[in-house]
Each structure stands twice: as C-alpha cells, then as structure tokens.
Amino acid sequence: MMKRKADIRKGFRRFGRQIELQALALAGVAYLLVFSILPMFGIIIAFKAYKLTSGVQGIFSSEWIGLKYFTEFFTDYRFTELLRNTIALSTLKMVFAFPIPILLAILISECRSRPFKRLIQTASYLPNFVSWVLVYGISNALLAQNSGAINQLLVKLGILEKGIPFLTDPGRFWGTAVVLSVWKSSGWWAIIFLAAISGIDSTLYEAASIDGAGRLRRIWHITLPGIKGSIVTVLILSIGSFLGGGMVGSNFEQSFLMGNTVNNATSEIIQTYAFKMGMAQGRFSYATAVDLVQSLISIVLVIISNRVAKKISGEGLF
Amino acid sequence: MKMKKVTAVLLALAMVLAASACGGKSPDSGAGQNDAGGSAASGDEAKEDTAADDSAKAQDTSEKADSDGTADAGDAPTLTIFVDETWWPYDKWEGAVPEEFEKRLGVNVEVIRAADENQLALMVASGDMTDIVCSYRYQYLADSQVCYALDELHEEYPDVDFEVDPVYQFVNQASDGHYYTIGCGFSPAPAYEEYDKILAEGPGFMYRSDIAQELGITFNTLDDLDAAFEKVQQAYPDYTVCSFNSAHKFNWLMQQMGLKNGGYYEAEDGTLKWWLRQDGLLDYYKKVNEWYRKGYLTAENFAYQSEDDTKEICVGGTVFANFGYDNHADNYNTAIGVNGDDFTFSLVTDELSDNAKSYDFGCGGRGLYITRSCEDVEAAYRLLAYAYGEEGMKLLMWGIEGEDYTVDADGYPTFNYDFQGDNNVLQPRGLKYWGWLVHNAIVTSIAEANSDSQTAQDRKNLTAHMERNPVVGMIRFETDSDESNTNTKLDEMVKNQNTNIYMAESEEACEAAFNAMLEQAEQIGMGTLEEYANASYPDLKAQYDEILAGAQ
Numbered sequence: 001m002m003k004r005k006a007d008i009r010k011g012f013r014r015f016g017r018q019i020e021l022q023a024l025a026l027a028g029v030a031y032l033l034v035f036s037i038l039p040m041f042g043i044i045i046a047f048k049a050y051k052l053t054s055g056v057q058g059i060f061s062s063e064w065i066g067l068k069y070f071t072e073f074f075t076d077y078r079f080t081e082l083l084r085n086t087i088a089l090s091t092l093k094m095v096f097a098f099p100i101p102i103l104l105a106i107l108i109s110e111c112r113s114r115p116f117k118r119l120i121q122t123a124s125y126l127p128n129f130v131s132w133v134l135v136y137g138i139s140n141a142l143l144a145q146n147s148g149a150i151n152q153l154l155v156k157l158g159i160l161e162k163g164i165p166f167l168t169d170p171g172r173f174w175g176t177a178v179v180l181s182v183w184k185s186s187g188w189w190a191i192i193f194l195a196a197i198s199g200i201d202s203t204l205y206e207a208a209s210i211d212g213a214g215r216l217r218r219i220w221h222i223t224l225p226g227i228k229g230s231i232v233t234v235l236i237l238s239i240g241s242f243l244g245g246g247m248v249g250s251n252f253e254q255s256f257l258m259g260n261t262v263n264n265a266t267s268e269i270i271q272t273y274a275f276k277m278g279m280a281q282g283r284f285s286y287a288t289a290v291d292l293v294q295s296l297i298s299i300v301l302v303i304i305s306n307r308v309a310k311k312i313s314g315e316g317l318f
Numbered sequence: 319m320k321m322k323k324v325t326a327v328l329l330a331l332a333m334v335l336a337a338s339a340c341g342g343k344s345p346d347s348g349a350g351q352n353d354a355g356g357s358a359a360s361g362d363e364a365k366e367d368t369a370a371d372d373s374a375k376a377q378d379t380s381e382k383a384d385s386d387g388t389a390d391a392g393d394a395p396t397l398t399i400f401v402d403e404t405w406w407p408y409d410k411w412e413g414a415v416p417e418e419f420e421k422r423l424g425v426n427v428e429v430i431r432a433a434d435e436n437q438l439a440l441m442v443a444s445g446d447m448t449d450i451v452c453s454y455r456y457q458y459l460a461d462s463q464v465c466y467a468l469d470e471l472h473e474e475y476p477d478v479d480f481e482v483d484p485v486y487q488f489v490n491q492a493s494d495g496h497y498y499t500i501g502c503g504f505s506p507a508p509a510y511e512e513y514d515k516i517l518a519e520g521p522g523f524m525y526r527s528d529i530a531q532e533l534g535i536t537f538n539t540l541d542d543l544d545a546a547f548e549k550v551q552q553a554y555p556d557y558t559v560c561s562f563n564s565a566h567k568f569n570w571l572m573q574q575m576g577l578k579n580g581g582y583y584e585a586e587d588g589t590l591k592w593w594l595r596q597d598g599l600l601d602y603y604k605k606v607n608e609w610y611r612k613g614y615l616t617a618e619n620f621a622y623q624s625e626d627d628t629k630e631i632c633v634g635g636t637v638f639a640n641f642g643y644d645n646h647a648d649n650y651n652t653a654i655g656v657n658g659d660d661f662t663f664s665l666v667t668d669e670l671s672d673n674a675k676s677y678d679f680g681c682g683g684r685g686l687y688i689t690r691s692c693e694d695v696e697a698a699y700r701l702l703a704y705a706y707g708e709e710g711m712k713l714l715m716w717g718i719e720g721e722d723y724t725v726d727a728d729g730y731p732t733f734n735y736d737f738q739g740d741n742n743v744l745q746p747r748g749l750k751y752w753g754w755l756v757h758n759a760i761v762t763s764i765a766e767a768n769s770d771s772q773t774a775q776d777r778k779n780l781t782a783h784m785e786r787n788p789v790v791g792m793i794r795f796e797t798d799s800d801e802s803n804t805n806t807k808l809d810e811m812v813k814n815q816n817t818n819i820y821m822a823e824s825e826e827a828c829e830a831a832f833n834a835m836l837e838q839a840e841q842i843g844m845g846t847l848e849e850y851a852n853a854s855y856p857d858l859k860a861q862y863d864e865i866l867a868g869a870q
C-alpha cells in the first residue's frame with residue numbers, strides 16, 4: 001500500500017518535471033478526443049431511423065432499426081457499379097502511384113548535378129500545393145475535347161481528326177484520374193523516401209563501389225533494402241486508406257469534381273454516393289451506414305496488410 | 319527553465335482554447351455585420367438588443383408603422399434571412415428597394431446566401447438557423463420541430479393583418495395539418511381570370527439572327543431545326559451548331575412535343591402516372607440522339623455543370639443555337655452588348671407544333687419559413703405578412719411605384735427599367751430578385767404584359783398552351799420515407815441514363831438504352847410511386863375543387 005502511494009507520488013513528480021512536454025501531448029490528446037473520438041458516437045445513426053428535422057436530439061431519441069440501411073445499400077441497383085469503381089480506381093492508384101515516388105526518389109538521389117537535383121525536386125513537389133479544384137480547372141483548360149489546349153493543338157497539327165474526350169468518356173476517367181494523382185502527389189511522397197535514402201550509411205555505397213558494384217547493383221542491394229522500413233510503413237498506411245485512393249488519396253475530390261453525368265458510370269464511387277445521399281438528399285443515417293461499410297473494409301485491409309508485411313519483411317506497424 | 323515551462327503550458331492552453339472556440343457560437347453571430355440599409359449606428363443598436371426586449375421593440379415599431387405608414391428603422395430589430403439558392407444573384411440586402419421595404423416595415427434585414435446546396439441540411443440538423451429561411455425544401459422545413467406553423471402564429475398574433483386565402487392554406491398544408499409557408503409561383507385559378515393578359519414562362523430556344531439571315535433560316539415547324547442545323551454545320555464547321563443549358567436541357571423541345579419533363583402526369587383515365595411512361599418520349603430521345611450523332615451537339619456540353627458554361631460559349635460567339643430558358647436570349651444579348659459585339663440572339667417565340675403544351679403542376683415552390691431559432695418571432699411574422707401581401711410583393715418584385723414602374727388602368731405595370739436586364743443594372747437598386755422570395759404567380763405573370771421584348775412575346779404565346787393542376791404538386795414525400803427515397807433514386811438514375819440515351823452510337827442503341835432506363839425505373843419502384851400518388855390524388859382533388867368552389 002505504502003509502496004503504491006510512493007509510486008503514485010513518484011509518478012506525479014516525474015509528470016511535473018515533464019510538464020512542458022506533457023502539456024503539449026495532452027493538448028494533442030484533447031484535440032483528438034474532441035474532434036475525432038467523441039464525434040464517432042454519431043455512428044449510431046447508421047442503425048437508427050434518424051431524420052435531420054429531429055436535430056441533435058434525434059441522434060438519441062430516434063428509433064433503432066437495425067441493419068435496414070446496410071441492406072438498402074447492398075441491394076441498391078448501383079451497389080456493384082459503385083464497389084467496382086471504388087476498388088478499380090483505388091487499385092490503379094496503388095499499382096501506379098505507389099512505386100513512382102520510390103523511383104523518383106532514387107532518381108533524384110542518384111542525380112549528380114546539385115542545381116538540377118534541386119530544380120527537379122522543387123518542380124515535382126510543387127503540384128502537391130495546388131488544390132484539386134485548381135487541378136480540375138487546369139485539366140479542363142488542357143484536356144476538354146473541343147476547347148482544351150492539348151486537343152486543339154493535336155487537331156490543328158493534323159494528328160487527330162477530333163479531340164479525345166479525356167473528361168467525358170467513361171472509359172478514360174480512371175486513366176485520367178490516376179495520371180493526375182501521380183502528377184500531383186509523387187514529388188511530395190518522394191521526399192519521405194529521399195529522407196530515408198539520406199539516412200543510409202554512405203560507407204556502404206563506397207564499399208560496394210570498391211567491390212565493383214555498378215549503379216543499379218548499389219540501388220538494388222543498398223538503397224532499396226535501406227528504405228525497406230519506410231516503404232513498408234507507407235504501404236501499410238496506403239492500404240489503410242486504400243478505398244480513399246491510398247497514399248495519393250483524392251478519390252473523393254477527383255470523382256466529385258471531375259465526375260459528370262457523362263462519365264458517371266465509372267466516376268461515381270462510394271464516397272461521392274454517400275455524400276450525395278447524406279448531404280444533398282438529407283439522408284444522414286443512410287450515408288453513415290454507407291461510409292461505415294467503407295471504413296470497415298479499410299480496417300480489415302489495414303490488419304491484413306500489416307500481417308502480410310510482418311510475415312514478408314518482419315516489419316509492421318503494430 | 320521555469321519560463322520555458324510556463325510558455326509551454328500557456329501555448330498548450332492556447333491551443334486547446336483555440337480548438338474549443340471553433341465549435342462555439344457567438345451570441346451575435348446571427349446578426350454579424352449589418353449590411354442592411356440602416357445606418358451603422360442603427361445596426362450596432364440592433365445588435366445590442368436582448369431577445370427579451372426585441373419583442374417590445376417590434377410592437378413599438380409596428381405601432382409607428384401603423385400610424386404613418388412607415389417606420390423608423392433606427393431601433394428596429396434585425397432579422398436574418400437565409401436564402402437557400404446558390405444561384406442567387408444578390409449577396410446583400412441593399413439598394414433603394416430593400417431600404418424602402420425596411421422603412422415601411424421597421425426592421426433591418428440581413429441576408430445570408432447559401433454557400434452550397436448542402437448548407438441548409440446541416441443547419442436544420444444542428445438547429446443553428448437564421449430567423450427566416452427562404453427555401454424550396456419543404457420536406458425539411460414544414461415540420462413543427464424546425465419551424466413555426468403560420469396558422470398557429472395567426473392565432474398568436476391576431477393584431478397582425480395576415481389574411482391567407484384558403485386555397486393557399488390548403489395547397490401548402492403539411493402532413494400534420496398545419497401550413498408553414500406560402501410557396502412562391504402559385505396562384506389559384508380565379509386569380510388568373512382577373513387579368514386578360516397573362517404571361518406564362520418556360521424554356522426557350524434561341525438562335526443567332528445574323529447567321530439565320532445569311533443562310534435564309536426560319537423556324538416554322540420542328541423539322542426546320544434539322545434543316546437549320548445542317549445548313550449551319552456546312553457553312554460554319556468551326557461553330558458549335560447547338561448548345562444547351564445544363565439546368566433546362568432540352569425542355570423546350572419536350573414542351574413543343576407536349577411532353578412533361580418530370581414528376582407525375584395525369585393519364586386519360588384520370589390516374590397519375592410517372593412521366594417516363596408518356597407516349598412520344600422515345601421520339602424525343604431519338605431526336606436529341608440524332609442531333610448528337612450528326613455532330614450538332616458536343617459531348618462536352620453534356621458535362622457542363624453550370625448554366626454559366628453555356629452562357630459563356632453563346633456570348634463568346636461560337637454557337638449558332640441554344641436551348642435554355644425563355645429569358646436567356648434577352649439576357650445574353652445584354653451581355654453581348656456589354657462585350658461590344660454586334661451579333662444578337664433571337665428567341666423562337668411561336669410554338670412550332672400543334673402538340674405544344676406547358677405544364678404547371680406546382681402549388682408553389684420556395685417559401686419563407688420562420689424557424690424555431692428565430693429570436694423575434696413577431697417581427698418575423700410581420701415581415702412575412704407584409705412581404706406576402708400585394709404591396710410587399712410588388713415592392714420586392716417590381717420596385718417602388720412611381721419611381722421604378724407605373725400601373726395602367728387595367729393593373730398592368732410599365733417599367734422604366736429593363737425588367738429582364740442584366741444583374742449589374744438591377745442589383746444596385748435591389749430590383750426584382752427580392753420579389754422571387756415571396757411572389758405569387760400573378761405578380762410575375764402580369765409583370766411584362768406591356769412589354770414588347772421577345773421574352774414577353776414568347777410568354778404571351780405560351781399562355782394558350784398552359785395546363786395547370788396544383789393538386790399534383792400537393793403529392794409530396796416525407797423526408798427519408800420509402801417514397802422519397804424511391805423518387806430520389808429514380809431522379810438520379812434518369813439523370814445518369816439520360817446521357818447514355820442521348821449519346822448512344824446508333825438509333826437502335828438509343829432505343830435499347832431507353833428501354834433499359836424504363837426497366838430500371840420499374841425495378842427501383844416507379845409503380846409504387848404511382849400507387850402512392852393515386853391513393854391520395856382523387857381525395858385531394860375533390861377537396862381542392864370544393865375549396866375553390868367555396869372561394870368563388
């Protein structure tokens with residue numbers, strides 16, 4: 001008993017000594033609690049017949065209706081299409097957007113000219129600071145079938161008879177979305193891998209060179225294993241947000257801004273559907289249920305990917 | 319070291335306080351900046367008023383207003399109005415007309431325009447609303463938990479002169495038996511009979527006058543459209559032969575073909591059917607598809623999401639014809655004039671088919687609602703009473719009598735400004751658009767009776783083809799009910815399928831896509847919506863006729 005009291009006192013004293021650090025950490029915890037954990041309580045409306053006219057009170061007083069909205073979503077005539085679009089877009093982004101920053105980081109690190117290296121690095125991560133609304137405006141000005149600068153140029157040069165409908169053809173939406181995502185985010189993510197590369201002991205490269213290893217050999221045997229930890233961490237985090245577009249995110253923004261009635265068959269994804277149902281139609285309960293389904297899929301994917309990563313590389317997030 | 323600790327704790331505290339302040343609501347937030355016509359001092363005074371003495375002040379100002387017809391807005395209450403229309407051209411309640419309104423009523427009005435279409439839903443759910451909301455979303459607002467019922471307020475404030483015609487009361491009745499607003503754009507049939515000249519607005523079709531003259535194009539039948547498009551395509555290969563407005567699509571063509579573009583229609587046996595079942599609908603789709611396949615319409619146009627996109631290309635001078643609304647030709651011509659260009663658009667003002675028909679099945683659209691968040695219900699109620707009255711409606715829609723318009727012996731106005739003019743002409747004086755908050759059908763239908771504009775001419779011609787049935791508009795769906803959800807899904811499905819049909823690669827593919835849409839509509843529940851409507855329609859119709867007969 002006495003020992004426990006002493007331990008508690010000791011703990012408080014230690015806390016007092018660390019007060020400046022603890023205060024900052026506690027502020028973060030409080031922020032997380034207020035804005036992230038507590039609002040999650042609202043998830044219960046996915047199982048309730050909540051009507052927005054009943055206000056905040058309605059969250060508690062609405063009738064429980066079980067899995068009605070989940071059933072409605074799974075039996076919706078668009079469910080298959082929405083799931084297909086969400087998974088296809090996310091998979092394409094994962095396949096193309098994940099390796100490109102790694103490749104870019106390696107290329108930048110191997111570049112010998114410092115000014116050129118800086119120029120490339122700056123130019124590649126600048127698009128990250130351009131909002132998706134602007135990217136949409138730029139892509140419209142460049143890629144629109146009749147008025148887009150690229151199409152007009154190609155038609156005037158006689159290369160094409162008429163412009164390519166990048167923004168209106170359902171068959172081209174995924175490709176356009178992936179290319180724009182890669183353009184916007186690769187430079188930014190390359191910074192993480194560049195930081196990891198800079199942490200690799202330079203003597204390893206010197207030793208490898210002395211042993212006769214060429215540039216590709218050094219990349220394969222030193223650089224890539226050296227940044228393996230970063231790659232696995234980023235991969236697991238990406239898989240966690242897989243349905244949101246992975247590391248380049250932006251599935252919602254792209255589908256919302258670049259989606260239109262013409263390419264809707266491929267541009268409508270679960271998030272935009274939930275947004276339309278929840279916000280535009282005022283069906284908060286249904287939208288919560290739809291988003292909850294997506295969150296559950298994401299959690300399952302994180303757990304699976306973490307286990308797989310642990311098995312393969314011995315490294316995982318938890 | 320100690321200083322460092324203190325700084326760290328203070329910084330952390332500041333962070334927490336800043337974070338918690340984000341969710342707070344300033345007690346003055348509703349009456350933020352006073353942009354209304356009153357002086358800055360009056361705005362400040364109004365902000366300092368407490369909710370308790372607001373009511374007394376309202377009483378006081380109303381007495382002043384009663385005694386000499388006007389009221390001093392100096393110590394008047396401030397009412398906030400949320401306008402749930404993102405396209406609204408005005409951001410502020412200002413100009414001579416709103417100032418006159420405030421002066422007559424003795425209130426300050428502050429308007430907040432919707433930033434996006436979803437703002438109202440969040441306001442309703444959070445219960446954080448302005449005093450008055452102007453919206454077409456009846457399903458959110460006609461609810462006793464959200465807004466005050468007008469019939470209850472009539473009893474609470476019997477001194478306020480707010481007579482509401484029984485027909486208006488009936489058509490605006492919610493499922494709980496109360497009515498919460500008076501929907502705009504509706505007038506009972508007898509009101510139309512008081513005027514000889516009634517103008518009916520609707521979609522429009524316009525074309526470039528200079529090109530038409532050069533190529534000898536005239537529009538007398540619907541077939542002339544095909545001939546005209548072909549000629550223009552050959553003569554002006556770089557032009558877009560025809561564009562269409564993202565909101566009004568090809569509604570003009572549907573109107574000419576006698577088709578309804580949404581909701582229910584009354585079949586020959588008197589039952590209500592969903593519009594997708596109309597005879598001749600496939601012919602309409604085939605016609606648009608044919609134009610697309612021939613290259614008269616661009617794929618890009620189908621992706622437009624704003625009405626401004628079409629206006630931009632039309633005013634830019636690279637489009638021959640455009641499907642839009644009946645006032646767009648006049649409106650675009652003003653913009654073309656401002657740009658210094660010398661071409662103009664002509665509106666096809668005659669109906670080009672014997673089948674032409676315009677359906678007005680509404681019983682009122684957007685309306686003013688007094689919310690449960692309102693801090694001065696009496697002042698808000700007085701505002702509604704005045705704004706929905708003849709004088710208030712005309713002031714807000716037409717302007718100040720004698721200054722902006724004069725009325726002839728038959729009651730028709732003649733304006734000394736361009737009623738269809740560009741916003742930069744109307745806005746400084748606050749003309750016309752404030753009237754859209756409260757107007758009945760008559761105020762808009764007779765507004766341009768003395769005008770010789772092409773918009774007015776088109777509306778005069780359309781009147782003969784008008785079919786009105788407000789009872790159909792009374793069939794409403796409750797929020798999140800099965801019917802409401804089916805209706806939403808049907809609309810969404812049609813919106814997406816439409817482009818597949820319009821842009822089909824062949825006539826056969828067009829027909830197949832149309833049939834697929836019908837099949838999908840059946841699966842979603844088109845039949846159940848019809849059953850729902852027909853369960854109440856005969857009864858509502860009988861009640862409506864009875865009230866109308868009583869009123870007559």
